[in-house]
Amino acid sequence: MMQRHYLIGYLVRSAIGFFNSSHAVIQSGLENNPNRDPFKVTIAGQGFYIVTNPDHVIEVYKNKTTLSFDVFVEDLMLSCGASRETVAKMAMSPPPYVSDTKASSLNPHGKSLVGLAVDFHHTQLLPGPNSQVAPLTSAFLGHITEFLAWKNIRDDAKIKGPRTPTSIERTSLLRFCGRVLIEAGTRTYWGERLWQLAPNMLETFYDLDHTVWKLLFRFPPMFSKDANLARDTIIDILGKYYKLPLHQREDAAWWTKAMEAESRAIGLTEQEMAATILIIYFVVNGNTYKMCFWVLCHILSNPTLHTAIKAELSASNPTAEPSMQHLTTHCPLLDSTLSEVLRLYTSSASMRYIDADTPIGGKLLRKGNRIMLPYRSMHENPDVFGHDAATFDAARFVKAPALRRNASYHPFGGGATLCAGRFLARQEVLRFIGTALYLYDIELVEKVGGGKQKFPRVDGFKPTFGMMATLEGDDFEVSITARGS
Numbered sequence: 001m002m003q004r005h006y007l008i009g010y011l012v013r014s015a016i017g018f019f020n021s022s023h024a025v026i027q028s029g030l031e032n033n034p035n036r037d038p039f040k041v042t043i044a045g046q047g048f049y050i051v052t053n054p055d056h057v058i059e060v061y062k063n064k065t066t067l068s069f070d071v072f073v074e075d076l077m078l079s080c081g082a083s084r085e086t087v088a089k090m091a092m093s094p095p096p097y098v099s100d101t102k103a104s105s106l107n108p109h110g111k112s113l114v115g116l117a118v119d120f121h122h123t124q125l126l127p128g129p130n131s132q133v134a135p136l137t138s139a140f141l142g143h144i145t146e147f148l149a150w151k152n153i154r155d156d157a158k159i160k161g162p163r164t165p166t167s168i169e170r171t172s173l174l175r176f177c178g179r180v181l182i183e184a185g186t187r188t189y190w191g192e193r194l195w196q197l198a199p200n201m202l203e204t205f206y207d208l209d210h211t212v213w214k215l216l217f218r219f220p221p222m223f224s225k226d227a228n229l230a231r232d233t234i235i236d237i238l239g240k241y242y243k244l245p246l247h248q249r250e251d252a253a254w255w256t257k258a259m260e261a262e263s264r265a266i267g268l269t270e271q272e273m274a275a276t277i278l279i280i281y282f283v284v285n286g287n288t289y290k291m292c293f294w295v296l297c298h299i300l301s302n303p304t305l306h307t308a309i310k311a312e313l314s315a316s317n318p319t320a321e322p323s324m325q326h327l328t329t330h331c332p333l334l335d336s337t338l339s340e341v342l343r344l345y346t347s348s349a350s351m352r353y354i355d356a357d358t359p360i361g362g363k364l365l366r367k368g369n370r371i372m373l374p375y376r377s378m379h380e381n382p383d384v385f386g387h388d389a390a391t392f393d394a395a396r397f398v399k400a401p402a403l404r405r406n407a408s409y410h411p412f413g414g415g416a417t418l419c420a421g422r423f424l425a426r427q428e429v430l431r432f433i434g435t436a437l438y439l440y441d442i443e444l445v446e447k448v449g450g451g452k453q454k455f456p457r458v459d460g461f462k463p464t465f466g467m468m469a470t471l472e473g474d475d476f477e478v479s480i481t482a483r484g485s
């Protein structure tokens with residue numbers, strides 16, 4: 001066991017070089033490979049088969065017998081600070097329930113906690129029997145509307161910038177999106193108390209967000225002090241939160257309470273629970289604020305698009321905030337803009353471990369290697385998305401709606417690891433954009449000293465779990481004026 005983890009640590013460190021330039025490596029692997037057949041890249045002796053042909057991708061998704069992914073979830077928890085003993089307990093099936101705990105009613109089939117957490121995500125986030133998605137969605141969208149209200153924005157010291165009685169004259173667009181969505185996510189999943197425990201939670205989250213890739217690739221400690229500090233600070237806050245009496249945390253989401261009950265039943269301490277949950281804290285909060293940011297970057301920098309989307313939003317009732325029904329059924333250009341942002345600003349890869357030799361695309365992929373499905377190179381495939389595949393076209397999915405179902409379009413991953421939060425994420429973004437553009441006139445301001453701001457550059461080098469960030473320091477500055485004032 002010990003040896004295996006040293007090996008993984010070494011492997012992932014060696015993989016940094018590959019992942020930093022993975023997009024370029026993959027593109028060059030596809031150059032003389034018109035059928036996009038699987039090809040193998042070896043990193044520090046470990047083989048990765050790169051699969052990008054959509055038919056082969058589907059074969060990978062469908063295979064639940066010889067391909068697995070638990071090892072990647074376990075590695076993620078280790079990277080995020082969970083101990084080997086804790087992860088081993090969480091991987092045991094049936095779970096090692098402590099002697100005075102009866103087998104849990106939440107786990108009738110005796111699944112490992114790693115497997116159970118996935119089932120719980122599905123119950124929490126997807127429709128189906130016993131679904132808990134309705135209360136979660138309602139709480140999440142309610143927080144977004146509440147935090148966007150002028151009385152909250154106006155007095156919020158975390159949204160920096162000079163004020164008039166009805167406007168903020170210059171502020172960061174990225175921080176504006178983060179301010180609303182990160183607090184909304186935290187409160188929805190953990191309730192009021194977690195946010196109250198840590199006045200600097202927002203800044204600590206940004207610190208984690210910027211550095212989490214170092215944890216995932218087990219960067220040497222001397223270069224990861226910032227990442228370790230952010231990780232340990234959040235684990236500490238979550239640990240304190242789990243020590244609070246349950247009656248102070250009744251407003252937490254079903255998933256949070258169910259995982260806590262199961263984790264306590266196998267004897268995890270509050271600190272251990274916190275370390276295993278950290279990655280979920282990140283998953284809940286790390287993507288949607290960046291998606292809102294990129295969507296607004298394109299809307300605000302293109303006056304024709306801006307006017308068209310505002311017209312869509314107000315079409316059924318110009319004097320009220322657009323309803324979710326209106327946003328999901330009467331705003332085709334906004335919907336297409338969201339789909340195009342997901343196409344060009346996500347950079348994730350699904351991973352599978354090969355437990356036994358497996359044929360994919362007519363080629364035998366050998367046991368012990370890994371399979372990587374790199375979505376960014378599929379999203380930029382000109383054979384699917386056309387000669388302008390590399391450029392942003394807000395109307396692309398209006399002109400070709402079937403692209404959303406194309407086998408080369410996977411912004412939320414796929415198969416057994418398909419993002420369970422995909423429907424919620426879309427609603428969060430629609431609610432944020434719909435309410436923000438109804439309540440405010442948001443405009444790009446001139447650079448300090450005059451002139452047009454440059455469009456923020458995307459950081460395509462760091463590995464991500466979904467949305468790509470901006471290059472360090474890139475942002476748009478905007479003015480936010482309460483409408484009707």
Ligand code: HEM
Nearest residue numbers: 121284287291348350412413414417418419420421425466
């Ligand atoms: C724009 C927003 C989002 C994007 C682009 C995104 C993307 C992804 C991707 C690429 C994966 C991995 C898929 C794979 O390995 O095949 C994933 C997994 C996951 N995401 Fe999302 N995500 C988003 C928002 C959310 C939100 C808001 C939540 C929950 C509140 C969420 C919950 C999850 C969960 C629980 C998983 C793990 C899947 C599982 O183990 O069942 N995601 N997401």
